[in-house]
Amino acid sequence: MSRDKIFPEELEHEAIYILREVAAQFERPAILFSGGKDSISLVRLAQKAFYPSRIPFPLLHIDTGHNFPETIEFRDWLVKETGAELIVRYVQDTIDDGKVQEETGKYASRNILQTVTLLDAIEEFKFDACIGGARRDEEKARAKERIFSVRDEFGQWNVKKQRPELFNILNGKINPGEHVRVFPISNWTELDVWNYIREEELDIPSIYFAHQRKIIERDGLYWPHSDYLNISADEIPFTETVRFRTVGDMTCTAAVLSQADKIDNIIDEILAATISERGARIDDKRSEAAMEKRKKEGYF
């Protein structure tokens, strides 16, 4: 099969339409930027939606302190490149303020803690719309998410009271204190994102490509070795050629053994993959409803 024009253009037109509605319907929108491929695609879409103007919203990054250094480096490069405004809020500050407590034990991560930092930032800047790169194909609770998803004052998602979303009509009317989470790439799959990155020739953080890394094996997954990961004496780090399929924290994102060093090879690998993208996300594995529960609390 020729790979020249695989990306369904309709998805881009839909996403641009959604981003423009955000700019028109809300006073203080922000893009939730993680440095991952989905939010990188969002930034590209925003550039196209408002060209030749600049992107009319800031990027908000919730820094857990457990990020891959390559992600942070990329983030700063992208901000310079696009001229976008960057706002960073730190989970460490939330911990220091005594609002949340660091998890303990070998599975300790800051994944859940960052929700509090996010909600604080939303309140601080009075953001009324937060644009995220979540996709419905990622996870079954996300498959139920609307494109404009209303959150109450506590950031909570009420799954039983979602607004019906009909045709292409987006209703972003909210009461004071509420905000809307917006998902312009809801209808994209992992493969769509990669084809988009390929066809738009977007730069992405180096950890998506095969590289040498120290890892440990735990529960059948390869965990990146870092200062943040609590390891036991029998978990002995070793070096392998790996890459990351999804980019979260160093404490909750597993690596895959891979030699893919170019986008084309990554796409081939995904086409042949027998494990889903979020199969490498340790944060989803806590229970069958792990994502739904976190989303109800205001998670990304």
Added chain:
Amino acid sequence: MDILRITTAGSVDDGKSTLIGRLLYDTNSITKDKLEALEAASKRKGLNFTDLSLLTDGLIAEREQGITIDVAYIYFSTPSRKYIIADSPGHAEYTRNMITGASTASVFIILIDARQGITEQTRRHFYIASLLRIKEVIVCINKMDLVDYTETIYDKVQNDFQDIIDKIGFDEQQVHFIPVAAKDGDNVVYPSQAMEWYNGPSLLEYLEALSFEKETAQLPARFPVQYVIRPQEDKYHDFRGYAGRLVSGSLKEGDEVMVLPSQRSSKIKSIVRGETYVKETAGNESVIITLDDDIDVSRGNMLVKATENIDQLVTIKATICWMTDAILTTGKMYLLQHGINRIKVKVTAVGAVLDIRTLETAQGKHRFELNDIGEITLKAASPLFADIYEHNPANGNFILIDEFSNNTVAVGIIKG
């Protein structure tokens, strides 16, 4: 690559989620970890087989009750096409969610349990497909394994269905029947070995062969202005672009256009798609249009071709589906959102209201309750640039928003 949007209707008892699960499974769209999770979940439920329906019931409440409550969107693709399935609930009390799933679909799949034949529910599903004027309807007569794959049973359901088509269908509609056994995958992706009397395509084969000509390009051009682009940089000092997504028709450089409601005319100077200047736009693209003349254009205005004018509606006759617990009666005010445009409206008359269970008109009922479908007349505070749904569906629909709760409380299709 094109996208085909499908909606499925039928309750869990008809095997709808199983059918979708099978479609994914047999196209290798379920990864190993998801399959293992399904196997574990099936075991926890005490089942001795892998329940593919657990794949789509994504919410805790749905898994508890074993029913689909809200629409789930599911994705798979073949080398030729990307599919988006809106897995919609079939129960009468979730009719609004079914309409939500169906509103973006161009193919409507109805499931029927071969043992039960046509039920009240089947009629309701087909009614909604026809109300939304979905031209392509596929009736999957499922659980053929439980009736020994008997051809006469399949024939009977098909014959009975013809009566409903005669009553509720419309001329351009195409209804296709397929006998399936979703649990084992018969006629879902692969042809069935057990039903040699059936020579037609499997469900996926049928979907793959469907071709949708770009009908909307033949319709009049409708371009609602979403956002005005005025760059701050000196380099683009004179740039003033009107961003929007073409709802129907096509526009090209040099076209004479009219701005509504002002009725001022101008010519299209340029069309920008992404960061590229293009000569022409069609097929629901998101673009930016610049005009030759410096005239007043703002969000909510609509550009049309000078030769393709539009009736400006102040009195709107529509069929609506009421989607909330509160009651709609004559005299109430709402915000109507048509595309991106919001206008205050007042309910001036409530006409015939349908009983969604029986599809009979409820006598003397002049109010709408949750899931009711019926006729309504609205008076708008300013004119609406809409088409009649039957002529141009994409520009003929709206929602009603309750100004106190901000909720979407109704969906409407314009009759005149």
